[in-house]
Amino acid sequence: MKTGKSRNIWLLLILLLSGLFGTSCQQNHISQGIIITQAPINSTNSDPVAGDGSRYVKEAQIVLIDPEKPSSPEILTREFYSACAPEISWNAAIMVFAGQRKESDPWQIWMLDLKTREFKRLTDSEVNCTDPVSLPTGKIVFSKTEEKSNAAGSALYASNADGSESSRLTFHPHENFATSILADGRLISVTRQQYPKLTDPELIILRPDGTKADLFYRGKPGCVFLGRVRESDDGRIFFVESDTVLCKGNIISVNYNRPLYTSKNYTNQLEGSFQALFPIGKGKLWVSYRKSNEEPYSLYEFDADKKELGKKIFTSENMSVIDVVEVTQHTRPKKLPSELDMGVKTGLLLCQDINFTGLGIDSDENGSREIEIVGIDSSMGIVNVEADGSVYLKVIANKPFQIRKLDKKGETISQSAWIWLRPNERRGCVGCHENPELAPENRVPLSIKKDPVSIPVHISKMLEKEVELE
Numbered sequence: 001m002k003t004g005k006s007r008n009i010w011l012l013l014i015l016l017l018s019g020l021f022g023t024s025c026q027q028n029h030i031s032q033g034i035i036i037t038q039a040p041i042n043s044t045n046s047d048p049v050a051g052d053g054s055r056y057v058k059e060a061q062i063v064l065i066d067p068e069k070p071s072s073p074e075i076l077t078r079e080f081y082s083a084c085a086p087e088i089s090w091n092a093a094i095m096v097f098a099g100q101r102k103e104s105d106p107w108q109i110w111m112l113d114l115k116t117r118e119f120k121r122l123t124d125s126e127v128n129c130t131d132p133v134s135l136p137t138g139k140i141v142f143s144k145t146e147e148k149s150n151a152a153g154s155a156l157y158a159s160n161a162d163g164s165e166s167s168r169l170t171f172h173p174h175e176n177f178a179t180s181i182l183a184d185g186r187l188i189s190v191t192r193q194q195y196p197k198l199t200d201p202e203l204i205i206l207r208p209d210g211t212k213a214d215l216f217y218r219g220k221p222g223c224v225f226l227g228r229v230r231e232s233d234d235g236r237i238f239f240v241e242s243d244t245v246l247c248k249g250n251i252i253s254v255n256y257n258r259p260l261y262t263s264k265n266y267t268n269q270l271e272g273s274f275q276a277l278f279p280i281g282k283g284k285l286w287v288s289y290r291k292s293n294e295e296p297y298s299l300y301e302f303d304a305d306k307k308e309l310g311k312k313i314f315t316s317e318n319m320s321v322i323d324v325v326e327v328t329q330h331t332r333p334k335k336l337p338s339e340l341d342m343g344v345k346t347g348l349l350l351c352q353d354i355n356f357t358g359l360g361i362d363s364d365e366n367g368s369r370e371i372e373i374v375g376i377d378s379s380m381g382i383v384n385v386e387a388d389g390s391v392y393l394k395v396i397a398n399k400p401f402q403i404r405k406l407d408k409k410g411e412t413i414s415q416s417a418w419i420w421l422r423p424n425e426r427r428g429c430v431g432c433h434e435n436p437e438l439a440p441e442n443r444v445p446l447s448i449k450k451d452p453v454s455i456p457v458h459i460s461k462m463l464e465k466e467v468e469l470e
Helices: 002-028
Strands: 033-040 061-066 069-075 082-088 094-100 108-113 119-121 129-134 140-146 153-159 174-181 187-193 202-206 214-217 223-231 236-243 250-255 273-281 284-290 298-303 308-314 319-327 346-351 370-374 379-384 391-396 402-406 412-415 426-429 453-455
Touching (some): 033 082, 061 082, 069 308, 082 129, 082 319, 094 129, 094 140, 108 140, 140 174, 153 187, 187 223, 250 273, 273 319, 284 308, 284 319, 298 319, 370 391, 379 453
Parallel strands (some): 153 174, 391 453
Antiparallel strands (some): 082 094, 094 108, 108 119, 140 153, 187 202, 223 236, 273 284, 284 298, 298 308, 346 391, 370 402
């Protein structure tokens, strides 16, 4: 009998301990809530054009807020000198963010398991790594500082979920930051040319393997972007846009199908400024907002369709809310197939007619029969185009270049933005500076009836799997 009673007592203790352990784990699990980044008032960098204001913030904290109990926030990154740019995976399993353990450390990419609350460092770099985003494949994309003379800036990199096998995705001499992923599986990122001259930031869109990079949206001269771009459940692309004169952040949206021509401002009639946003469905947003420069940014609800600021959710006397995301599952973004073949050393580019521009077809008098391919620090060669204006190029992969149209005297008529091709990538364009909504004419360009021209042109023999210089 004693043995039976002892066994029952032990079983009861085990059940009680199991229940306590389960309750503890359940309480430890972050399954819902709002995650904000807060920073000391006026601690952000004053140069929004460079994007540093949202990337290299001193003493920033990532904080969990229960919207039902907003007065009891929980700091998730107490072990860090500074942490910001949190992003939640589509299945709400992990949070990736940028952080510094010590003030002297370079910024690194970290992951927080939302179930176990365990931290893991994903990068170990001597330079700053920021703005991570989690892909549906499990990979992580982030910005990493580049320090190569004329090509200085920050490039996008991708790595496995554990931080291994890091590889570069972008190769133009630009800053690239504040990256997000759209439902169609493509990345959207803020980019700003660094060389040969500084330009206004733009939004570019590209595949997660770095292919098919293209302009998505360009604001008016002097406009900058504050924080990340966000996609709503009804297909609108939201972001905060400001200008360098008034420094007033406005909530803007563009239509997914026509981003260059559908810009809509929801807050230009409202007093005050916005810093960040996150769509929560049915035209509603979480936003960081302040009415005047003398007060901190606080967390509010916002109704985009009514253009109305809603109730205040959270505020702090000495800290500003500079970013916001929600812990929630959402539809998994598409997993896009990749054409990359890292054994291939080149990519192919077809232009249907270099004399086709946004103003129409250039006349024979003003048209061009030559183009020059220009790299970062040297010319890569001059190429004759076909009678129909088409040109077909085989270009060394992962090398940025621009295309210059030349007149009969060899002087530059116009010049393209920076382009790069990934290994085995195939790209095409209609013309030069043409309307980006145009589809190519249904004809066979003369240039593809011949072998592509090798770029650089001094390479006399270029093989798909090997490059031989002569």
